[in-house]
Amino acid sequence: MEEDHLSPRPAGVPWEQAGALFVAGTTAYAAVHAVKVERGETVVVSGAAGGVGSLVVQLARHAGATVIGLASEPHHAWLTRHGVIPLTYGEGVGERIRAAADGTIDAFIDTFGAPYIELALELGVPGERINTIIDFPGAAKHGTKAEGSAAAARAEVLRELASLIADGELEIPVARVYPLDEVRDAFRELERRHTNGKIVLRP
Numbered sequence: 001m002e003e004d005h006l007s008p009r010p011a012g013v014p015w016e017q018a019g020a021l022f023v024a025g026t027t028a029y030a031a032v033h034a035v036k037v038e039r040g041e042t043v044v045v046s047g048a049a050g051g052v053g054s055l056v057v058q059l060a061r062h063a064g065a066t067v068i069g070l071a072s073e074p075h076h077a078w079l080t081r082h083g084v085i086p087l088t089y090g091e092g093v094g095e096r097i098r099a100a101a102d103g104t105i106d107a108f109i110d111t112f113g114a115p116y117i118e119l120a121l122e123l124g125v126p127g128e129r130i131n132t133i134i135d136f137p138g139a140a141k142h143g144t145k146a147e148g149s150a151a152a153a154r155a156e157v158l159r160e161l162a163s164l165i166a167d168g169e170l171e172i173p174v175a176r177v178y179p180l181d182e183v184r185d186a187f188r189e190l191e192r193r194h195t196n197g198k199i200v201l202r203p
């Protein structure tokens with residue numbers, strides 16, 4: 001291990017949050033930077049309350065954007081608390097997004113998968129301002145971006161994210177902590193794809 005690959009854990013950041021940060025945090029960071037979110041823009045995020053999505057929405061808000069987050073209703077209160085406009089996904093979601101955006105939709109970050117690239121294009125978002133972290137065939141077909149953790153997996157990114165947590169500007173929601181011998185239950189929970197934030201395994 002080389003010294004410049006290490007990031008110290010700030011004292012105020014709990015181990016569970018620090019442990020959950022690397023992949024989800026660098027992925028969210030890469031996705032927000034891929035679509036070049038600017039202050040005053042409107043950004044839509046699918047899977048907005050999930051492990052990666054919950055960080056994407058906060059980083060996009062931190063960049064000064066109006067953020068519309070697609071999530072099931074039990075997660076709307078968490079999104080509202082973080083300054084995100086929550087919308088239910090499913091039938092009619094395109095109309096709900098248009099009504100909530102009240103104008104141009106500048107960028108779309110997909111953390112769930114199909115059909116969100118197609119939806120973003122229907123909403124008039126240009127391909128270079130759409131990023132998916134999961135729908136790689138869709139990105140190749142439509143020429144959108146598909147940047148994930150590999151694009152931001154650097155110690156200085158981790159340091160920046162950890163200091164946002166320490167300053168109270170970024171929350172890593174931890175849905176549940178499982179002891180390592182309950183790893184099967186943790187994966188069953190993860191496979192349901194309805195968590196708010198991260199599932200953490202404690203060794």
Ligand SMILES: NC(=O)c1ccc[n+]([C@@H]2O[C@H](COP(=O)([O-])OP(=O)(O)OC[C@H]3O[C@@H](n4cnc5c(N)ncnc54)[C@H](OP(=O)(O)O)[C@@H]3O)[C@@H](O)[C@H]2O)c1
Pocket residue numbers: 023024027046047048049050051052053070071072073075089090111112133134147148149150190192193194195196197
């Ligand atoms: N490219 C990369 O570097 C990279 C890195 C990390 C993860 N990933 C991938 O990214 C994906 C997301 O990971 P994650 O850890 O964030 O997953 P997750 O925590 O399971 O979150 C999934 C989210 O999807 C939402 N969802 C479920 N059905 C939906 C629907 N029909 N439409 C819109 N949203 C829906 C859920 O919201 P509700 O509960 O509110 O329904 C949930 O919050 C995974 O496939 C993962 O493998 C890629």
